[in-house]
Every structure is written in structure tokens, then in C-alpha cells.
Amino acid sequence: MEALLIRERYKVISVLYAEQDYAALQAVDIQDREKTTCLLNVYEGDLLKPYLRCFYELRNCSDYQEMFVWENHLVTVFSYREGMNIDQVFYRGAQLDWQLRLAVAQTLFHQALATWDYPPEISCAALLSENIQILQDEQLMAVNYAVRPLGELDRRELLLLLADQVKKVLIERWDSPLEERQFVRELCRGAETSAVAVYGKWAAAEPVIREAYEKIEQKPTLSRGLYLVFLNAKDWFKQRMAKRKEQKGGRAQ
Secondary structure, three states, rough: OOHHHHHOOEEEEEEEEOOEEEEEEEEOOOOOOOEEEEEEEOOHHHHHHHHHHOOOOOOOOOEEEEEEEEOOEEEEEOOOOEEEHHHOOOOOOOOOOHHHHHHHHHHHHHHHHHHHOHHHHHHHOOOOOOEEEOOOOOOOEEEEEEOOOOOOOOHHHHHHHHHHHHHHOOOOOOOOHHHHHHHHHHHHHHHOOOHHHHHHHHHHHHHHHHHHHHHHOOOOHHHHHHHHHHHHHHHHHHHHHHHHHHHHHHHHH
């Protein structure tokens, strides 16, 4: 079967995702000397006009290369990075060091901040699990802009997606400090209304969380084990009291 060639330039090598009126394709730019791999979003039918508007409004995205109409399809071209998606790396029980977890969390917060002014159809799609790639190089994490239709969105959806992804990376563990647990719980409550405010909270919390990890790490093995027992008991009791208080408040109403 002959490979699909789009605009006499992009040779399609795989279909990453497809649904009615939309497909995300992995392609090779055959006009590029290095035969760079790229990601193509292809829209047709009812999706053509709304996504034409979205990408027309996109500014300051270094991964965005071009947009064009090809045989009644809207095509947008982005850089493509291949790694392991976030769910393949940060699953429950994964044995990963805390330094990696904090570094990836930092990159997630930066991604949300950098894309806050993008059309939400684009910024939200970029934070879907399949688009977040964990890499083996110094960049550590990248996103692929497979911008599949997600329905009507606003910027608040970006913060919800961010919280979901951060919760995977900084998942509660036996040896995670209370400072980290409390930060993630607060993030998931969704009190903040902008990526700037959320990033500010993280910038203030990160050094405190890092110091708490270092404090745990510096303890002798036996002392560390006893400390973690106390820490988890304290957290369990605090959570139970908060739940009881919430239940009483609900009954009072």
C-alpha cells in the first residue's frame, strides 16, 4: 500500500488517533534534510471552521510549524517527541525518586503557565495523558500537540487537567512528606482561577517540599522508619478529623 503524502511534503507513517472528522498523524517531512518527524492534526467537516479559528489565534508556541488547507482538510503541523506517556511512568507503585517527581511536576506547572493564553482547545489537549511524554534526555518532559476535539472548554479546564496530572506525579506515598500531600490536596480543591496563581503557589511550596524530603533522607534508617510511622499516623488522624468536621457541617445544614 502506497504511503499517504500530504502536500507533496509530509509522508504519513502512522495514525496516532482518529475519530469522525479528525485524525492525528505521525509523518516525516521529506523536504527536510534530516527527515524530521512531525505531528499533523487533520480536521474536516464541522470541525474545519472552529479549529481554523483556534489555530489562527495561537501565538508563541515553539512546537507549532504551520497551518494549511489540503483537499478540503485543515492541517496543522507540530514538532513530535516520542517517549513514554505519563501514565506509563507515573503509575501507582512506581519506584521513582522524589527528585524526578519534583522535576516533572515543575515542568507540568510551567507548561500550564506557558499555554494559559492559548485557545483552551489547544492548551487542554496538550495536557491529556497520551500527549505528555516523559523523555530520557535533559529536557525530561515534552508535550505533543495532538489537538483532538474535546467539546466546549474554558481555561478553568486547563487547571483541572493540571491537577489531575500533578496528582499522578506527586501521588501520596508512605514516604512522601506532609507538605507535599497538603499542597496536592489544596491544588485539587481548585481554589485558584489562573495558571499564574497556581504557579505562584507551587513556586512557594516547592522549596519547602524539597527541604522536607531532604530532612527525611538524612535520617538514619531506623529513625527514618519511626518518623514515617508517626508522619502517616498524624496524617491519617488529621484527615479523619477533617472528614468528621465536614460531615457534621453537612448535617447541620
